[in-house]
Amino acid sequence: MLFGFLFTWPPFWAILLVSFVITLSTTLLYKYTTNQARMRELKKTVKEYQEKIKKSRDKPEKMMKLQQEAMQYNLELMKHSFKPTLYTMIPLLLLFVWLNAHMAYQPLLPDQEFTLTATYADGVTGTTNLSLLPEGLTLLSNATALVTIPPGEKGGVVEWTLRGSAGAYKAIVTFAGSHVEKEFEITSEPGHYDAPLQTYKGGVKSILVGNKPTRPFGESFNLFGWHPGWIAAYILTSIALSMLFRKAFNVV
Numbered sequence: 001m002l003f004g005f006l007f008t009w010p011p012f013w014a015i016l017l018v019s020f021v022i023t024l025s026t027t028l029l030y031k032y033t034t035n036q037a038r039m040r041e042l043k044k045t046v047k048e049y050q051e052k053i054k055k056s057r058d059k060p061e062k063m064m065k066l067q068q069e070a071m072q073y074n075l076e077l078m079k080h081s082f083k084p085t086l087y088t089m090i091p092l093l094l095l096f097v098w099l100n101a102h103m104a105y106q107p108l109l110p111d112q113e114f115t116l117t118a119t120y121a122d123g124v125t126g127t128t129n130l131s132l133l134p135e136g137l138t139l140l141s142n143a144t145a146l147v148t149i150p151p152g153e154k155g156g157v158v159e160w161t162l163r164g165s166a167g168a169y170k171a172i173v174t175f176a177g178s179h180v181e182k183e184f185e186i187t188s189e190p191g192h193y194d195a196p197l198q199t200y201k202g203g204v205k206s207i208l209v210g211n212k213p214t215r216p217f218g219e220s221f222n223l224f225g226w227h228p229g230w231i232a233a234y235i236l237t238s239i240a241l242s243m244l245f246r247k248a249f250n251v252v
Helices: 004-008 011-033 036-055 060-103 230-248
Strands: 114-122 126-133 137-139 144-147 155-164 167-175 178-186 197-199 204-209
Touching: 004 011, 004 060, 011 060, 011 230, 036 060, 060 230, 114 126, 114 167, 126 137, 126 155, 144 155, 167 204, 178 204
Parallel strands: none
Antiparallel strands: 114 155, 114 204, 126 144, 126 167, 137 155, 167 178, 197 204
């Protein structure tokens, strides 16, 4: 897998490297695909207008006229900035999709317990059943369970605990005469997992496999109960690096 070596690194350092490469590339692209001299002139002019507007607060008509004039320069500045955005939009979108598919969660490891959770349509109750294919999985809870609605909730939730050897598997949840399927993989290879959540129409609303989310800053780090994921880590590091690179390369 291209860039597969990243998944063998600690998540924070892998994300930092990705952020470094992307931010450096976009900064240089921005510098050499825009008219930096003209953009400096525009920023200077806009700043001058802002000062004039502050001094004209007691003269509404003059202030409105200055705002309209400043808007023309702001629009030109935005037009210059939009060009490099077009160049990077699609490649960055594809990269984020790829990263989300390989870095957002940790793989299910062989011989370690994990959960599989099914949620059900609002107001429905009854008996549900979990079956697994092929052999290689051990179900540590009862296959058949009663769907009950917890206090304060609208729909029922049933959770099963499993453990298994490495391989590709399929979970089949049967409810009210119909069934839904969810595929997942158990592997020790970093960066390999199926999307943990799958949604359906009918009695079973979703199945969630218990892949642990990637915590680049560590499991114990949180901000008022929020554990930043890979996207938050990327945004924070890219903002810091962008400020550094723009200053280093004298980019407007």
